[in-house]
Amino acid sequence: MTLLFYAFALAGCLPVCLAVALQERSQPAPSDLTQQVVSEVQDKIKLITDKTLLDSLQLSKLLPEPLFATQRHAWTNWAGTQYADPAQVFRPKTINDITAMVQKAKVNNKKLRCAGSGHSWSSSSKVNKDGYLAIMNDMHKIHSPVHVGDDVWTVEVETGVTVGDLDEFLRQHSPPLALPSNVVLTSVRYGGVLSLGCHGAATRTRTLPDLIAEVKIVDSNGTLRTFTKDKDPLEFSAATVNLGLLGVIYTYTLRVEPLFKLQMVDSLPLVSEYFDDPKVGGPKLKAMVLGNDQTEMFYWPFNTPGQDAANDYLWLKQWHRTNMTLTSSFVTDRLTAVFQTLQTILGRGVNELMVAYPPSTPHWISFITPLALRADNQVLDAPNAIHYQAGIDNLPCYDLEMGFKVDGNFENVVKAWKFVIDKVYEYASKGKFPMNFPLEMRFVKSSDALMSAAYDEDPEAIYCMIEILSAVRTPGFEEFSIEIGKYWMDNFHARPHWAKMWEHVPGIVPYLRQEAGSRFDKFDAIRKKYDPNDMFLTDTFSGVLGH
Numbered sequence: 001m002t003l004l005f006y007a008f009a010l011a012g013c014l015p016v017c018l019a020v021a022l023q024e025r026s027q028p029a030p031s032d033l034t035q036q037v038v039s040e041v042q043d044k045i046k047l048i049t050d051k052t053l054l055d056s057l058q059l060s061k062l063l064p065e066p067l068f069a070t071q072r073h074a075w076t077n078w079a080g081t082q083y084a085d086p087a088q089v090f091r092p093k094t095i096n097d098i099t100a101m102v103q104k105a106k107v108n109n110k111k112l113r114c115a116g117s118g119h120s121w122s123s124s125s126k127v128n129k130d131g132y133l134a135i136m137n138d139m140h141k142i143h144s145p146v147h148v149g150d151d152v153w154t155v156e157v158e159t160g161v162t163v164g165d166l167d168e169f170l171r172q173h174s175p176p177l178a179l180p181s182n183v184v185l186t187s188v189r190y191g192g193v194l195s196l197g198c199h200g201a202a203t204r205t206r207t208l209p210d211l212i213a214e215v216k217i218v219d220s221n222g223t224l225r226t227f228t229k230d231k232d233p234l235e236f237s238a239a240t241v242n243l244g245l246l247g248v249i250y251t252y253t254l255r256v257e258p259l260f261k262l263q264m265v266d267s268l269p270l271v272s273e274y275f276d277d278p279k280v281g282g283p284k285l286k287a288m289v290l291g292n293d294q295t296e297m298f299y300w301p302f303n304t305p306g307q308d309a310a311n312d313y314l315w316l317k318q319w320h321r322t323n324m325t326l327t328s329s330f331v332t333d334r335l336t337a338v339f340q341t342l343q344t345i346l347g348r349g350v351n352e353l354m355v356a357y358p359p360s361t362p363h364w365i366s367f368i369t370p371l372a373l374r375a376d377n378q379v380l381d382a383p384n385a386i387h388y389q390a391g392i393d394n395l396p397c398y399d400l401e402m403g404f405k406v407d408g409n410f411e412n413v414v415k416a417w418k419f420v421i422d423k424v425y426e427y428a429s430k431g432k433f434p435m436n437f438p439l440e441m442r443f444v445k446s447s448d449a450l451m452s453a454a455y456d457e458d459p460e461a462i463y464c465m466i467e468i469l470s471a472v473r474t475p476g477f478e479e480f481s482i483e484i485g486k487y488w489m490d491n492f493h494a495r496p497h498w499a500k501m502w503e504h505v506p507g508i509v510p511y512l513r514q515e516a517g518s519r520f521d522k523f524d525a526i527r528k529k530y531d532p533n534d535m536f537l538t539d540t541f542s543g544v545l546g547h
Helices: 002-024 030-048 051-057 095-107 163-171 190-195 233-240 278-290 330-356 358-372 382-386 411-429 477-492 508-530 539-544
Strands: 088-090 111-115 131-135 146-149 152-158 212-218 224-227 248-258 261-267 294-299 315-322 376-381 397-405 439-445 462-471
Touching (some): 095 111, 095 212, 152 163, 233 508, 294 411, 330 358, 330 462, 411 462, 411 477, 477 508, 508 539
Parallel strands (some): 088 131
Antiparallel strands (some): 152 248, 212 224, 294 315, 439 462
């Protein structure tokens, strides 16, 4: 009850903050009013969530430890599931810094890996006393966009640039520009987003690495290499999703286009509408997905009372390009983000309660989801529609994600989704609740990047990117995710998303060698050309590449 009291008290601070902001400011010009009020509200939100105030209320003792945890290692990822204690940490700011760092690693025979915001769950950035770690966050220059013809522009970004920073930079350009698709998070950095094959939800513009026009990488000799499709298509396909194995990535150049609008339709259909009978639900799902520009589906288990999926519903998001009038404004967009951030801060407390007492999971979810989810129909600028949820960083979680090629009628998608739901309720019948975050699914067109989870020689192939999530420290998630992952692998030839959890699945490295060994060998031959002494090679990727 104490936690709920503080939660509601904190939620109640928002209107107070609004009132204080309005009372304290002098009267600015009307054109400056909305931006100043929003800025002041955000400052108040920061104030009421400040550690000092929370400590005085003893609220920090009730919130999950990662929010205030002291750093026990030289580097930890965002979710607290990976750490590194390297011989030295570098924070390069220029290309000369990168070159010097690589040359030092070469002279001292050290491994070298890079990290950004730390939003990967895999060991891609992990290095210990045998190596160096480069934090690339200070490499954040964005070059002026270049018009290359018709409605196509390119923009070169250093690898420490965040998704949100590039969005804002492109908005300010004349004309305003945008990426055709993107990830939801705005705090992640393009070095990791692109090199690990993140994908977005677009079925018409492929994955994010397929938007790359050029890659610049400093190899193990300290030489700056430039990769383009015109120069060498095979090497370029290795350099886009390179896993940090060809060298230290300096910049990516992305294709962008004039800013556009998306109609974002949210609906809450019953699970049974799409995921009951594969022969019925599959074709229906196919027609819906192929009729959208972008599609995303969520399912929270236990979202209706009683431990039975019969009445459970989905959160379905559909995006369509449109010329309709915007339904929001600057101030409503910013205030929505503030409210969402506050909700996620409070949500951490609920997550911790479910982790501490798993049998409470169905009760919390069935109580919260009707309050949090609703049908809606909005027209937004593309970045606002794509980054539809703020504050996700406040909810550290586990995440297993895999991708597989969709069959002709999407029947395998229905089976893959339904298996998870059936398993959730099977575990619940045994008093186990390993999943308290959603089952999530997006669809993308295939990629020609050699190491992409959506790689396919058929340019029209559609891939289903499906994932299960749960709050950090949820009991039983490892066992549950292994069972789910192996089912997807055994039945649909699923491939792991390199940035998510996958290394814990037994037998996955031999499985990957069997499934895609020849393709990985092509990548490895290129890798050896630029890193003959394995400066950038990790233990996990060494196995994947057959070493």
